[in-house]
Amino acid sequence: MVTFGSVTVEVDGSRYRVELAPGVVGLAASMAAVLPRGRAVLVTNDLVGPLHGDAVEAELSGGGWEVSRVTLPDGEANKTLDTWTWLADRILDTMPDRRTPVIALGGGVTGDIVGFAAASVLRGLPFVQVPTTLLAMVDASVGGKVGVNTPHGKNLVGAFWQPRLVFAPFDTLHTLPDDELRCGLGEVVKHAILSGEAALASLEADAPALRRRDAPALARAVRASVECKAAVVAADPREVGVRATLNLGHTLGHAVERVAGYGRVRHGEAVAIGLIGVLRYCEARGWAAPGLTRRVEAICTLLELPVITPQDLDPAALVHAITFDKKRDRATITLVVPTAPGRVDLRPLPLAEVPGLVDALFGSPHATAPAPKSDPPSEA
Ligand SMILES: NC(=O)c1ccc[n+]([C@@H]2O[C@H](COP(=O)([O-])OP(=O)(O)OC[C@H]3O[C@@H](n4cnc5c(N)ncnc54)[C@H](O)[C@@H]3O)[C@@H](O)[C@H]2O)c1
Numbered sequence: 292m293v294t295f296g297s298v299t300v301e302v303d304g305s306r307y308r309v310e311l312a313p314g315v316v317g318l319a320a321s322m323a324a325v326l327p328r329g330r331a332v333l334v335t336n337d338l339v340g341p342l343h344g345d346a347v348e349a350e351l352s353g354g355g356w357e358v359s360r361v362t363l364p365d366g367e368a369n370k371t372l373d374t375w376t377w378l379a380d381r382i383l384d385t386m387p388d389r390r391t392p393v394i395a396l397g398g399g400v401t402g403d404i405v406g407f408a409a410a411s412v413l414r415g416l417p418f419v420q421v422p423t424t425l426l427a428m429v430d431a432s433v434g435g436k437v438g439v440n441t442p443h444g445k446n447l448v449g450a451f452w453q454p455r456l457v458f459a460p461f462d463t464l465h466t467l468p469d470d471e472l473r474c475g476l477g478e479v480v481k482h483a484i485l486s487g488e489a490a491l492a493s494l495e496a497d498a499p500a501l502r503r504r505d506a507p508a509l510a511r512a513v514r515a516s517v518e519c520k521a522a523v524v525a526a527d528p529r530e531v532g533v534r535a536t537l538n539l540g541h542t543l544g545h546a547v548e549r550v551a552g553y554g555r556v557r558h559g560e561a562v563a564i565g566l567i568g569v570l571r572y573c574e575a576r577g578w579a580a581p582g583l584t585r586r587v588e589a590i591c592t593l594l595e596l597p598v599i600t601p602q603d604l605d606p607a608a609l610v611h612a613i614t615f616d617k618k619r620d621r622a623t624i625t626l627v628v629p630t631a632p633g634r635v636d637l638r639p640l641p642l643a644e645v646p647g648l649v650d651a652l653f654g655s656p657h658a659t660a661p662a663p664k665s666d667p668p669s670e671a
């Protein structure tokens with residue numbers, strides 16, 4: 292069988308493979324290598340199901356699995372406790388036993404909600420991720436964070452539940468709209484900065500091919516990204532320390548997403564804007580290697596990712612968005628500072644400096660003001 296390789300993830304006492312495959316062929320055998328063949332519940336949504344559900348079901352049935360299919364409504368708006376309750380009942384309808392795997396076929400929304408149902412039905416069923424968006428392949432399907440949104444905010448109810456297998460069929464990306472692909476590329480850039488010089492140089496070389504969706508280039512990018520995420524989550528399975536470095540670019544990115552209004556600037560685009568903003572700010576202060584901002588900007592431009600925030604966003608609203616969910620008595624935010632490819636520091640940034648950070652999002656010269664006197668950043 293042709294394969295684009297695999298990455299082994301060791302986290303929280305469990306060990307699983309992320310297999311990068313040209314298509315769904317091989318999924319049944321890969322599942323059978325880690326789980327006893329028998330019944331399986333395939334969960335997808337009403338957009339991905341009609342595109343790829345039959346191929347997955349045929350692969351599984353042909354490989355000796357007895358599949359029940361459940362279809363969720365598409366969309367982040369359905370990543371709720373109500374959907375989770377409904378899904379738990381549909382899984383129970385299939386009379387599963389503790390060895391019955393639950394398979395998520397779709398993007399990060401599907402993976403998060405199906406993983407949470409797998410984590411809780413019968414106090415935990417084996418979980419298999421079949422990610423069909425680039426974002427889910429490089430980010431959401433690895434690391435075991437599963438959950439749903441509530442009116443209080445995103446991903447506030449959930450669990451850590453590691454999959455037994457992640458199987459990424461690249462041909463599903465053919466039907467993925469361009470803006471969804473770009474969202475995944477934002478996280479790919481982030482992972483390359485976190486990984487180091489070799490990953491960044493390889494992404495620089497591959498960027499034009501990635502925009503053409505060249506399969507080998509995509510496979511190299513996904514593999515490098517998964518290796519990066521796998522290493523970080525292995526070092527910090529429960530997000531008490533170094534996993535925070537995965538928030539690189541996200542402090543600013545989340546603020547841009549929120550202030551622009553969800554949907555206007557997509558998450559991956561906001562991450563790119565946030566990455567460049569934090570790099571610009573840090574480089575101006577001598578915290579990041581000279582030239583790193585320009586380099587990442589060039590990559591993002593090749594990938595058709597934005598590098599500057601929409602100019603009509605209100606800076607005061609962005610400052611508020613960055614500081615708003617912090618406890619009142621907190622005088623700092625934690626900034627993930629990219630000092631060089633492969634090196635980041637977690638640095639407390641006084642709230643008084645947040646307006647300067649926001650200026651950097653607009654490419655403002657204020658961001659290049661001389662560095663304020665402060666202690667050298669501490670190693671994360
Ligand atoms: N668990 C984690 O560690 C983690 C990490 C990052 C993001 N997330 C979560 O992931 C979600 C975002 O993931 P996403 O960007 O994949 O969103 P998504 O799942 O909503 O997918 C985006 C859209 O593309 C559709 N789609 C999926 N695959 C397709 C295909 N092959 N062809 C055509 N259309 C397809 C989806 O149905 C959806 O409409 C958010 O809810 C976020 O909180 C989780």
Ligand SMILES: [Zn+2]
Nearest residue numbers: 478541558562
């Ligand atoms: Zn992200």
